[in-house]
Amino acid sequence: MALLEVREVSKSFRGLRAVAGVSFDVAEGAIVGLIGPNGAGKTTTFNMVAGVFSPDAGEIRFAGRRIDRLRPDQVCAAGIGRTFQIVRPFAGLSVLDNVIVGALERAGGVAEARAAAAAILEPLGLAAKRGELASSLTLPDRKRLEVARALATRPRLLLLDEVMAGLRPTECDQMVAVFRELNRRDGLTVLLIEHVMRAVMALAQEIVVLHHGEVIARGAPGTVVRDPAVLESYLGEETEV
Amino acid sequence: MNRRAAVLLGILAAALLALPAVASSYVLSVATLILFFAYAGQAWNVMMGFAGQLSLGHSLYVGVGAYAAAGLFFHFGVGPWAGVWLAIALCVALGAAIGLLAFRFGISGVYFALLTIAFAEFTRIGFDHIDWLGGPGGLFIKVAQREHLDLANLRGPPAMFYYLMLALTAAAFALCAWLLRSRAGYYWQAIREDEPAAQALGINTFRWKMLAVVISSAMTAVAGVFFAFYYNNLFPEQIFNIGRSIEIILGPVIGGVGTLFGPILGAAVLTILADAITELLAAAGIEIPGVKQVFYGIVLLAVVMFLPHGIWPAIARRLGLERRD
Numbered sequence: 001m002a003l004l005e006v007r008e009v010s011k012s013f014r015g016l017r018a019v020a021g022v023s024f025d026v027a028e029g030a031i032v033g034l035i036g037p038n039g040a041g042k043t044t045t046f047n048m049v050a051g052v053f054s055p056d057a058g059e060i061r062f063a064g065r066r067i068d069r070l071r072p073d074q075v076c077a078a079g080i081g082r083t084f085q086i087v088r089p090f091a092g093l094s095v096l097d098n099v100i101v102g103a104l105e106r107a108g109g110v111a112e113a114r115a116a117a118a119a120i121l122e123p124l125g126l127a128a129k130r131g132e133l134a135s136s137l138t139l140p141d142r143k144r145l146e147v148a149r150a151l152a153t154r155p156r157l158l159l160l161d162e163v164m165a166g167l168r169p170t171e172c173d174q175m176v177a178v179f180r181e182l183n184r185r186d187g188l189t190v191l192l193i194e195h196v197m198r199a200v201m202a203l204a205q206e207i208v209v210l211h212h213g214e215v216i217a218r219g220a221p222g223t224v225v226r227d228p229a230v231l232e233s234y235l236g237e238e239t240e241v
Numbered sequence: 242m243n244r245r246a247a248v249l250l251g252i253l254a255a256a257l258l259a260l261p262a263v264a265s266s267y268v269l270s271v272a273t274l275i276l277f278f279a280y281a282g283q284a285w286n287v288m289m290g291f292a293g294q295l296s297l298g299h300s301l302y303v304g305v306g307a308y309a310a311a312g313l314f315f316h317f318g319v320g321p322w323a324g325v326w327l328a329i330a331l332c333v334a335l336g337a338a339i340g341l342l343a344f345r346f347g348i349s350g351v352y353f354a355l356l357t358i359a360f361a362e363f364t365r366i367g368f369d370h371i372d373w374l375g376g377p378g379g380l381f382i383k384v385a386q387r388e389h390l391d392l393a394n395l396r397g398p399p400a401m402f403y404y405l406m407l408a409l410t411a412a413a414f415a416l417c418a419w420l421l422r423s424r425a426g427y428y429w430q431a432i433r434e435d436e437p438a439a440q441a442l443g444i445n446t447f448r449w450k451m452l453a454v455v456i457s458s459a460m461t462a463v464a465g466v467f468f469a470f471y472y473n474n475l476f477p478e479q480i481f482n483i484g485r486s487i488e489i490i491l492g493p494v495i496g497g498v499g500t501l502f503g504p505i506l507g508a509a510v511l512t513i514l515a516d517a518i519t520e521l522l523a524a525a526g527i528e529i530p531g532v533k534q535v536f537y538g539i540v541l542l543a544v545v546m547f548l549p550h551g552i553w554p555a556i557a558r559r560l561g562l563e564r565r566d
């Protein structure tokens with residue numbers, strides 16, 4: 001049984017069909033990439049998994065339990081952490097306090113959460129900035145903070161919504177290394193939306209391609225990027241010279 | 242808190258404790274008023290400063306708290322120490338009703354603020370029609386024997402009221418300091434800064450916002466009980482007035498929303514300066530109605546323009562009292 005099962009899920013907004021009958025699985029311990037052009041329904045799919053919207057039809061199961069009628073906080077408690085595509089730091093709080101808020105989800109008290117939060121900042125390269133206000137961070141650091149906060153809730157499944165966007169290639173590689181390590185060491189399962197193909201190809205063991213709210217291809221990264229339908233809709237065709 | 246802050250706090254506490262021994266009755270009454278607004282501002286700050294829920298109707302809780310305890314005392318001779326529990330219970334019920342309505346149906350921001358005004362307003366109109374509590378003609382408690390100290394019924398000299406308000410303000414400060422460092426404080430600030438992000442981190446935002454409203458309304462109810470026994474007269478038109486709600490929030494807004502010292506500092510600055518201006522004009526033989534309100538407006542403008550986070554954060558930086566992690 002897969003850790004996350006998305007079955008025939010649909011969602012419309014005022015008649016606009018954002019997601020139509022999407023199904024895919026994320027196996028325990030896997031890293032799955034969700035790609036597709038803008039407006040393909042990636043973030044809507046994410047938001048349904050995260051409990052922001054409930055699907056009009058279909059069902060979503062996490063560890064065998066239906067989660068498609070849960071609120072976002074209940075989904076988080078069930079073991080799914082998420083980042084936001086447009087980062088949402090708690091601007092008036094310090095970097096450490098931002099992460100403490102997340103860590104409190106599993107910690108018995110503030111002192112315990114503080115220790116857990118400090119440990120998470122280290123590998124993400126934010127330890128030196130722990131006392132700074134989140135509002136003073138650069139965009140790459142805000143992306144890292146977004147990840148740190150989500151990780152602090154100790155998720156089994158981490159949903160990453162374009163965390164590589166805006167990062168330089170070296171920063172992107174650092175971030176990839178962090179997720180690889182978490183995946184290898186802690187068995188963290190990851191579902192990521194990503195446009196930066198460099199990151200997707202380096203991380204994902206499987207890719208699901210969405211287009212116009214439907215899954216048009218899925219499989220190993222090497223196979224998917226050569227799929228004619230994917231090339232036509234998203235990646236663009238290579239023209240022979 | 243660092244050592245410097247502890248020393249300054251100690252000096253402040255000693256000065257406040259010694260005040261009745263040296264101050265004139267006028268100064269003592271101004272000090273009591275400052276503490277009243279500091280306390281009520283602290284209570285309001287739990288909702289707005291910590292949890293980001295703007296209430297423009299906190300006079301509701303002052304009024305209901307005041308009438309509950311005063312009514313019990315007036316009709317049944319039940320003292321304020323018992324009455325305060327009824328006051329708290331009623332205000333918590335009202336706060337919970339407002340919270341339930343707003344947070345269940347996704348009313349937030351300006352619309353939430355309007356809802357708090359609406360509750361205060363229709364309660365004011367409602368109390369105008371409760372003859373049992375004096376209606377628009379007011380409810381009067383027998384004026385205190387100024388020399389005789391009767392702590393059980395809160396009848397006594399001005400110094401008793403001063404010390405009581407000082408104790409309440411200190412207790413509110415300690416409670417808020419503790420809350421801010423607790424799970425609740427972290428969750429409230431997260432909700433204040435970004436509610437969807439807070440929810441994504443597992444925070445049941447409904448429950449924690451309700452807690453903020455309940456604590457804030459309970460604290461404000463106690464201010465109402467004090468008000469009733471200090472002033473001995475209650476009029477719906479005055480106590481539920483929106484102007485009273487605004488007066489409560491001016492202290493924390495000017496002192497620094499979301500800070501612990503802001504409400505205290507803001508109340509002190511505003512009350513002292515407003516009274517000084519009134520006194521000066523009176524001494525000069527000039528009478529300008531509403532000069533206090535104009536003054537409030539000018540101070541508010543100045544603070545918003547030059548110190549948008551309030552006076553306290555700027556002072557704390559100067560004194561080297563900033564938190565270091």
